[in-house]
Amino acid sequence: MPEKTTTLPSLVSFPNMPNAIHFGAGNIGRGFIGPLLVDSGYHVTFADVNESLIDSLNTHDHYTVHILSQRSSTAEVTDFSGVVSTSPDLLDKFLTTDLVTTSVGAQILPKIAPTIAKGLKKLYQERPDALVDIIACENGVGASEILRKEVGKHFKKDASTAEVEFFDKRVGFANCSVDRIVPPFDPTKTINGNGERKRELKDHELDVGVEDFYEWVVDQDALKTEHNIHGMKLARDLLAYVERKLFTLNTAHATIAYLGWLKGYETVNEAIEDKQIYDIAKGAVAESGRALLKKYTIFSKDEHERYVNTIMDRRLKNPSLQDEIKRVCRAPRRKLGRNDRLIGPAMMDYEFGVGKPTNLAKSIAAAIWYSDEDDEDAVAIRNMVGEGGAEKVLREVSGLKKGANKADELVDHVLEAYGSLKNELESFRHPNGHVNG
Numbered sequence: 150m151p152e153k154t155t156t157l158p159s160l161v162s163f164p165n166m167p168n169a170i171h172f173g174a175g176n177i178g179r180g181f182i183g184p185l186l187v188d189s190g191y192h193v194t195f196a197d198v199n200e201s202l203i204d205s206l207n208t209h210d211h212y213t214v215h216i217l218s219q220r221s222s223t224a225e226v227t228d229f230s231g232v233v234s235t236s237p238d239l240l241d242k243f244l245t246t247d248l249v250t251t252s253v254g255a256q257i258l259p260k261i262a263p264t265i266a267k268g269l270k271k272l273y274q275e276r277p278d279a280l281v282d283i284i285a286c287e288n289g290v291g292a293s294e295i296l297r298k299e300v301g302k303h304f305k306k307d308a309s310t311a312e313v314e315f316f317d318k319r320v321g322f323a324n325c326s327v328d329r330i331v332p333p334f335d336p337t338k339t340i341n342g343n344g345e346r347k348r349e350l351k352d353h354e355l356d357v358g359v360e361d362f363y364e365w366v367v368d369q370d371a372l373k374t375e376h377n378i379h380g381m382k383l384a385r386d387l388l389a390y391v392e393r394k395l396f397t398l399n400t401a402h403a404t405i406a407y408l409g410w411l412k413g414y415e416t417v418n419e420a421i422e423d424k425q426i427y428d429i430a431k432g433a434v435a436e437s438g439r440a441l442l443k444k445y446t447i448f449s450k451d452e453h454e455r456y457v458n459t460i461m462d463r464r465l466k467n468p469s470l471q472d473e474i475k476r477v478c479r480a481p482r483r484k485l486g487r488n489d490r491l492i493g494p495a496m497m498d499y500e501f502g503v504g505k506p507t508n509l510a511k512s513i514a515a516a517i518w519y520s521d522e523d524d525e526d527a528v529a530i531r532n533m534v535g536e537g538g539a540e541k542v543l544r545e546v547s548g549l550k551k552g553a554n555k556a557d558e559l560v561d562h563v564l565e566a567y568g569s570l571k572n573e574l575e576s577f578r579h580p581n582g583h584v585n586g
């Protein structure tokens with residue numbers, strides 16, 4: 150295996166501006182990872198299925214990232230282009246890159262894997278001594294590892310021994326934790342000293358709005374080469390950072406959103422001001438926090454308390470964000486997965502014997518109640534509930550196997566919450582709510 154850390158080969162093989170390929174030119178691509186890469190000297194090639202977005206990237210020479218905070222500010226992004234992710238032109242871009250990143254949604258990774266495998270084959274044919282790192286910037290545990298397995302299936306099919314060696318030794322798949330709230334943004338609205346004013350969409354359609362906070366932590370042991378990216382932190386205990394973020398920020402976010410949906414709110418800002426919702430979310434992160442602190446001794450109790458307070462009382466309450474409940478509730482099948490933000494910390498509570506996850510059970514129950522006919526995950530879950538009740542979802546989507554003690558305990562606990570949640574929330578009913586639906 151090539152050497153890592155400071156003795157790593159760096160960008161010397163690219164005398165001109167190095168190229169990074171980023172799959173997914175959406176909120177996180179344009180609002181977080183893309184700007185950091187550009188700021189670090191890369192030309193970013195965005196690859197996306199959305200053809201009109203790619204056209205727009207190729208007809209604009211800059212866009213603006215609006216920092217949504219009390220003291221709003223902006224940053225200009227230049228040095229980017231776009232390629233449709235199914236176009237053969239994308240494969241040529243692999244010849245001049247040492248970094249491929251993604252933010253397409255964890256469930257989409259298997260769909261982009263064949264293209265990445267083809268790009269790597271091309272790279273191997275032209276530059277068999279190349280080193281390249283791939284970082285899946287998706288919410289979830291081990292997203293880059295999942296991508297490695299998917300890409301490997303395609304790359305290794307009918308591959309020579311030398312090709313397999315190239316894949317195993319010269320391509321890094323580094324897991325990461327990626328944290329910045331990038332909500333839907335209306336680029337025609339802008340805030341200045343005189344309040345809100347309207348702008349022409351065509352000039353600003355690529356603009357994004359982001360919170361001021363960001364954290365990107367990457368597994369340094371998995372990287373094959375040095376990248377020197379501003380804002381990318383390298384760490385060894387990666388799972389600790391991934392789970393701390395997913396089981397705190399995303400646990401609270403999901404709890405607020407699913408309960409907020411039940412009560413009829415449209416934004417996270419509205420829902421978090423509802424004391425009943427705030428208390429359940431705070432309780433849920435306390436339940437995940439007690440298990441996280443047992444599992445990961447690198448975080449002290451005080452540090453974790455500060456981390457939680459920043460999330461609950463500063464970041465999620467940021468009045469400039471106006472994040473949509475619908476966005477945060479998206480893909481509930483993924484969010485109800487065994488290792489994700491709801492079931493993951495609840496099971497950790499049982500595994501570490503730190504107490505019963507009463508608030509997390511309510512969050513899980515609320516996620517099972519969620520319905521959105523535009524979201525295929527939500528439709529699938531509603532259908533499963535229709536066929537076999539909430540238990541079917543917990544057994545089949547959340548992987549809580551019948552007969553396993555801890556899993557059975559959690560199932561019972563969630564089913565109880567599922568039955569009583571609407572009554573519990575009813576007295577706080579909002580006119581648009583779903584507590585009676």
Ligand SMILES: NC(=O)c1ccc[n+]([C@@H]2O[C@H](COP(=O)([O-])OP(=O)(O)OC[C@H]3O[C@@H](n4cnc5c(N)ncnc54)[C@H](O)[C@@H]3O)[C@@H](O)[C@H]2O)c1
Pocket residue numbers: 172173174175176177178196197198199202234252253254255257260261286287288327328329330331332
């Ligand atoms: N928005 C946030 O606050 C935030 C923060 C941290 C992490 N994330 C994670 O980042 C990822 C992306 O989230 P987002 O909010 O940017 O979503 P988004 O919907 O804004 O962007 C996703 C982009 O991927 C593109 N895409 C979909 N299928 C594709 C395919 N097969 N090939 C190429 N491109 C494809 C879409 O067209 C879209 O432009 C998710 O995993 C999310 O969990 C989001």
Ligand SMILES: O=P(O)(O)OC[C@@H](O)[C@@H](O)[C@H](O)[C@H](O)CO
Pocket residue numbers: 288327328329330331398399402403476477478479480
């Ligand atoms: O992106 P998802 O669907 O996994 O989760 C929705 C939000 O909780 C998420 O995008 C947060 O805004 C983000 O994780 C903040 O870093």
